[in-house]
Amino acid sequence: MTDTVIEFRDVNKWFGNIHVLRDINLAVEMGEVVVVCGPSGSGKSTLIRCVNALEPIQGGELVVLGESLTKPGVNLPALRTRVGMVFQSFNLFPHMTVLENIMLAPVKVRGLSAAEASRVARALLERVRIPDKAENYPANLSGGQQQRVAIARALAMQPKIMLFDEPTSALDPEMINEVLDVMTDLARDGMTMMVVTHEMGFARRVAHRIVFMDAGQVVEEAPPDLFFAAAKSDRAREFLSKILTH
Amino acid sequence: MRRILAGLLTLGLPLSVVSPALAQQSTLEKIGQSGVLTIGTRTASPPFAFVNKQNEWVGFSIDLVEQGVKPAIERKLGKPIKLEKKESTPPTRIPLLSSNAVDLIAGTMTDTRTRRESVDFSLTFFVTGAQFLVKKGSPIKSIDSIAGKRVAAQQGSTNARIIRERVPTAKLQEFPDQPAAFQALVQGQVDAYTNDGIQLYGLKAKAPKPDDWVVVGDFFSYEPYGMAMRKNDSDFRHAVNVGLMELIESGKYFELYDKWFGPKSETPYPLTAENKRFLIMQVVPK
Amino acid sequence: MNYQFNWSVLWSGQSGGWLLRGLGTTLALSGLAWLVAVALGIVSGAMRTVPWKPLRVVATFYVEFFRNVPLLVWMFFWYFGVPPLLPLAIREWLFDHGAEFWAGMFALGVYHGARMSEVIRSGIQSIPKTQFEAAVAIGLTTFQAYRLVIVPIALRLIVPPATSESLNLLKNSSVALTISVAELTFQTRQIETYTARAIEALTAGTVIYLGLCVGIATIMAHVERRFAIPGLIARGG
Ligand SMILES: Nc1ncnc2c1ncn2[C@@H]1O[C@H](COP(=O)(O)OP(=O)(O)OP(=O)(O)O)[C@@H](O)[C@H]1O
Ligand SMILES: [Mg+2]
Numbered sequence: 001m002t003d004t005v006i007e008f009r010d011v012n013k014w015f016g017n018i019h020v021l022r023d024i025n026l027a028v029e030m031g032e033v034v035v036v037c038g039p040s041g042s043g044k045s046t047l048i049r050c051v052n053a054l055e056p057i058q059g060g061e062l063v064v065l066g067e068s069l070t071k072p073g074v075n076l077p078a079l080r081t082r083v084g085m086v087f088q089s090f091n092l093f094p095h096m097t098v099l100e101n102i103m104l105a106p107v108k109v110r111g112l113s114a115a116e117a118s119r120v121a122r123a124l125l126e127r128v129r130i131p132d133k134a135e136n137y138p139a140n141l142s143g144g145q146q147q148r149v150a151i152a153r154a155l156a157m158q159p160k161i162m163l164f165d166e167p168t169s170a171l172d173p174e175m176i177n178e179v180l181d182v183m184t185d186l187a188r189d190g191m192t193m194m195v196v197t198h199e200m201g202f203a204r205r206v207a208h209r210i211v212f213m214d215a216g217q218v219v220e221e222a223p224p225d226l227f228f229a230a231a232k233s234d235r236a237r238e239f240l241s242k243i244l245t246h
Numbered sequence: 247m248r249r250i251l252a253g254l255l256t257l258g259l260p261l262s263v264v265s266p267a268l269a270q271q272s273t274l275e276k277i278g279q280s281g282v283l284t285i286g287t288r289t290a291s292p293p294f295a296f297v298n299k300q301n302e303w304v305g306f307s308i309d310l311v312e313q314g315v316k317p318a319i320e321r322k323l324g325k326p327i328k329l330e331k332k333e334s335t336p337p338t339r340i341p342l343l344s345s346n347a348v349d350l351i352a353g354t355m356t357d358t359r360t361r362r363e364s365v366d367f368s369l370t371f372f373v374t375g376a377q378f379l380v381k382k383g384s385p386i387k388s389i390d391s392i393a394g395k396r397v398a399a400q401q402g403s404t405n406a407r408i409i410r411e412r413v414p415t416a417k418l419q420e421f422p423d424q425p426a427a428f429q430a431l432v433q434g435q436v437d438a439y440t441n442d443g444i445q446l447y448g449l450k451a452k453a454p455k456p457d458d459w460v461v462v463g464d465f466f467s468y469e470p471y472g473m474a475m476r477k478n479d480s481d482f483r484h485a486v487n488v489g490l491m492e493l494i495e496s497g498k499y500f501e502l503y504d505k506w507f508g509p510k511s512e513t514p515y516p517l518t519a520e521n522k523r524f525l526i527m528q529v530v531p532k
Numbered sequence: 533m534n535y536q537f538n539w540s541v542l543w544s545g546q547s548g549g550w551l552l553r554g555l556g557t558t559l560a561l562s563g564l565a566w567l568v569a570v571a572l573g574i575v576s577g578a579m580r581t582v583p584w585k586p587l588r589v590v591a592t593f594y595v596e597f598f599r600n601v602p603l604l605v606w607m608f609f610w611y612f613g614v615p616p617l618l619p620l621a622i623r624e625w626l627f628d629h630g631a632e633f634w635a636g637m638f639a640l641g642v643y644h645g646a647r648m649s650e651v652i653r654s655g656i657q658s659i660p661k662t663q664f665e666a667a668v669a670i671g672l673t674t675f676q677a678y679r680l681v682i683v684p685i686a687l688r689l690i691v692p693p694a695t696s697e698s699l700n701l702l703k704n705s706s707v708a709l710t711i712s713v714a715e716l717t718f719q720t721r722q723i724e725t726y727t728a729r730a731i732e733a734l735t736a737g738t739v740i741y742l743g744l745c746v747g748i749a750t751i752m753a754h755v756e757r758r759f760a761i762p763g764l765i766a767r768g769g
Binding site for chain 2: 612616628631711714722728
């Protein structure tokens with residue numbers, strides 16, 4: 001674990017007048033699992049959305065897989081094939097079957113044949129443990145199943161990095177684990193992951209490092225045992241007391 | 247959209263047409279009751295019926311009604327009546343009559359045998375025939391030289407029908423509006439525009455450069471203009487005819503002709519001896 | 533004053549042939565114009581939602597310019613205004629090969645394209661923005677995201693308003709008679725000229741238009757069911 005695959009250098013971002021990210025410095029190594037937590041509105045989503053350039057940054061530099069995102073002429077679609085993303089609201093394409101959702105990018109972007117893409121897609125469905133739903137439409141799947149399809153769809157491009165923005169927040173409690181289990185598998189297989197989540201059990205078990213954000217700043221970063229046992233900052237301790245006691 | 251609406255409205259018309267109360271009333275009774283004679287006429291067919299620069303709705307046909315037909319009806323009814331004018335176009339004029347919206351069409355309507363199956367006509371008040379308006383120097387000289395040529399006509403006119411039958415190889419384009427047809431001639435979309443000769447003279451006179459245009463060819467159709475009214479109402483038709491006959495007999499008709507078609511008018515169109523005689527011979531003895 | 537109906541005028545003589553030819557012209561005119569309108573509508577409707585201002589400006593200009601000028605004016609524009617811009621030889625060729633049809637077709641297509649554009653734009657705007665983000669996040673370009681995801685979803689959402697816009701287009705095709713296109717309304721007037729039977733002729737025209745509208749509405753309802761997004765009940769939601 002020595003290769004840095006994501007590096008924020010003094011990154012600043014504004015939405016109009018709102019200063020959303022303030023002087024962020026953060027590096028993620030190959031194979032590392034980083035959980036980002038913090039109060040609502042602290043900028044967690046914005047932080048990881050910058051990594052695949054869904055949000056542009058206004059100051060500093062952000063280097064992802066050796067590419068500086070602020071450099072003019074950077075090929076964003078190519079970068080995004082190497083950085084998968086999973087959203088809170090699943091965002092499956094409702095007019096396509098599960099299989100078609102997963103095959104779309106491999107066929108249209110990587111130019112795989114339909115047969116090859118279908119083989120890859122079925123293998124991924126196996127991996128996220130819903131092999132029998134290939135021909136279903138998203139609307140006929142439970143939330144947990146939809147989110148696992150979304151993960152399979154992102155994995156179909158064989159990304160080097162996976163970003164998760166609160167992947168379980170929209171799920172009923174009984175479905176949360178099926179998604180977390182898939183993510184845990186992924187982490188065990190060595191995927192580099194940045195995960196925004198309030199699932200502190202997952203963070204404790206799977207994360208290599210916790211990044212705590214508040215008001216657009218990275219306030220604290222630490223390995224999970226250290227963070228949960230003895231967070232240094234008052235803000236982190238306050239946040240933890242709220243989240244762990246509810 | 248408006249046309250569709252018009253179509254749908256017409257679908258409803260048969261209902262009103264056959265409603266018994268209206269079916270019994272003659273046109274003279276209707277006019278006597280309302281005190282109004284309603285005519286359907288044109289707004290842009292100089293010099294027969296048009297809105298002039300002073301925004302007055304005038305013309306030869308309208309004068310004939312005001313100075314001949316209206317007095318005759320007043321005498322018949324024994325009381326003064328008012329004249330009301332409504333716009334009617336070739337496709338709307340017969341439905342307007344049938345639905346009682348107007349009592350008399352007084353514009354530029356050619357009397358034909360087919361039309362007499364739907365409406366009745368007064369005696370003929372004007373005689374013209376179809377010719378061609380072309381650019382000066384055009385090879386088109388008459389109906390014999392239009393084969394393969396692009397010819398504009400006014401839709402709903404008898405001229406288009408004759409060309410279609412006599413010269414099927416001519417490329418006929420029919421426009422609902424005279425100005426559009428003339429514009430097509432000016433720009434070269436068509437090589438000639440055919441209409442009743444008198445209308446072509448009117449058009450030429452109003453063109454920006456009248457000398458660039460010539461009216462050519464012998465009449466290839468016979469266009470007797472008559473006033474149309476609802477069928478089978480002989481008392482009313484008689485009153486209309488009496489009005490027209492009195493105009494011709496008294497010479498008033500020829501004064502009006504001179505006003506609108508004389509040498510000093512905007513559209514000089516001399517009355518041939520033959521036509522004058524024809525008009526006079528339509529006047530039957532008292 | 534009883535009106536004697538004589539429906540036989542509609543099939544005796546040449547009337548039947550004229551009605552058929554008018555129907556054919558109306559279908560060709562409306563069909564081609566519809567293709568133009570849908571293509572322009574999709575492109576400009578999509579352009580109005582993209583995250584790049586110059587494209588939005590161009591599309592907005594197209595829409596506002598074309599839909600706010602009456603169709604009749606556009607008919608005259610394409611028939612009288614455009615030919616003088618062409619070289620003489622091409623102009624003459626066009627005049628000999630149905631210039632009025634092509635002018636009418638473009639007028640109708642471009643005018644309704646601007647109106648179709650609004651329908652498609654509102655369809656696209658009813659799709660959550662995250663759907664677009666999900667599409668680009670798997671590596672699709674903006675163009676691919678629109679072509680493969682956003683537009684196909686939008687098209688499924690807008691079938692009902694697109695149907696009524698298509699019916700408007702069909703009905704508006706009759707305006708082409710002002711530039712001498714011999715379409716259906718033209719032919720019903722033609723029958724009136726020859727037979728002096730206005731009510732019968734207009735009734736025939738009305739019934740045919742009605743039949744066409746019902747036919748189109750039926751086809752579109754079928755299309756809507758066939759391509760409905762599974763599980764999606766709320767339209768445009
Ligand atoms: N597109 C946007 N336009 C303007 N302001 C935005 C936008 N997106 C986010 N913000 C603002 O930026 C700040 C950070 O938002 P962000 O979504 O990154 O927070 P978060 O930490 O993910 O919160 P949550 O836990 O509620 O998801 C908030 O104040 C938010 O209101
Ligand atoms: Mg968030």
